[in-house]
Amino acid sequence: MSSDFFRAFFMIYIHIPFCKQKCSYCNFHFSTSLNFKDEMLAAMKKEIFLRKDELQNKNLQSLYFGGGTPSILSVDEINSLIDETLKHFSFDKDIEITLEANPDDLDKSFLKGLSSSYINRLSIGTQSFFEEDLKLMNRAHNASEAEGSIKRAQDFGFENLSIDLIYGSPTSNLEIWKQNLKKTIALEVPHISSYALTVEPKTALENWISKGKVANPKEEEQNEEFYYLSDFLKDHGFDHYEVSNFAKPGFYSRHNSSYWKYKEYLGIGPSAHSYNGHDTRSWNVANNQQYIKKLNSNIVAKETEILSLEDQFNEMIMIGLRTIWGVDLESLNHKFSDKILDTFQNDIKSKVSNDILVVENNHLKIPEKHWFMADGIASDLFIV
């Protein structure tokens, strides 16, 4: 890692807390009622204004609309949030501006509007090209919209496209997964984020599984599908640059890469998190009404946590070991005391000798063949 490794600044994340319907596996923060959408957008603009001095003298390199479902907004509403942001923050000429979009929202008129906006990257919530998977997930789109949305986006000039794909669904198997990936390659998508279906608490999926209506996803199958995914995409020219992310050269997500290099970010909107690139993290209240009410009084309702050295160390390990860049051992030596590092050195010795970890150019990495278990390997190294 270079000398700018800990240099503070530069991304903004805007959380749009609305969705059309609740996907069966999702536990993110959102509301399916749009009743207070205008008030919410006004509150977000207020938050952008109130926090405009937090990134002074720094250039914004990426702006990311996530959610929730940002594509539930109109193009004018999206543009008004971009305008408000770019009005108050200085930004790079080639700033990356990503919109997460659901396939059912990407019709011709919406895409036409987006193509003349500042949005220059789309992250499409495809998840699968198969009807059975989409039904189980309770997605708002069907298989034909999954494919059609990508083609339409390309027709309107969006080359910097990412799609999300979920593997390991009980409605899928290795053969179906292979077909999903073949379709993805045929569509010439240059970036893919792919996650195992996980059963989160208090979701419809958890409820169905507990009642025996749906089978529990099988870890062995997810493991097999993960390594098939990795080999297949590498054979087709993708870099596997983070456990869940694949990109053709030149199409790495600038926004996410910055998270993984511990850069500073500002999170706007209910439940959004912020980080000062060093030792302070904060998170906005995860309640739409409270968020709006506080901002009506010019207050950003957030909690702040000062990270202990142990927390900072654990985060660097967890985030870095999930990437091809690994963890820079020189930066660790610089930042942390001998007491922390002595324990760590002892912990990594046996893992290195068992080939579970490797050291390359003074960077600690997990060999890709163990990436399915990356979180477990990283947490074994945590300082408690």
Ligand code: SF4
């Ligand atoms: S669209 Fe995304 S945020 Fe909304 S319910 Fe589905 S998975 Fe969750």
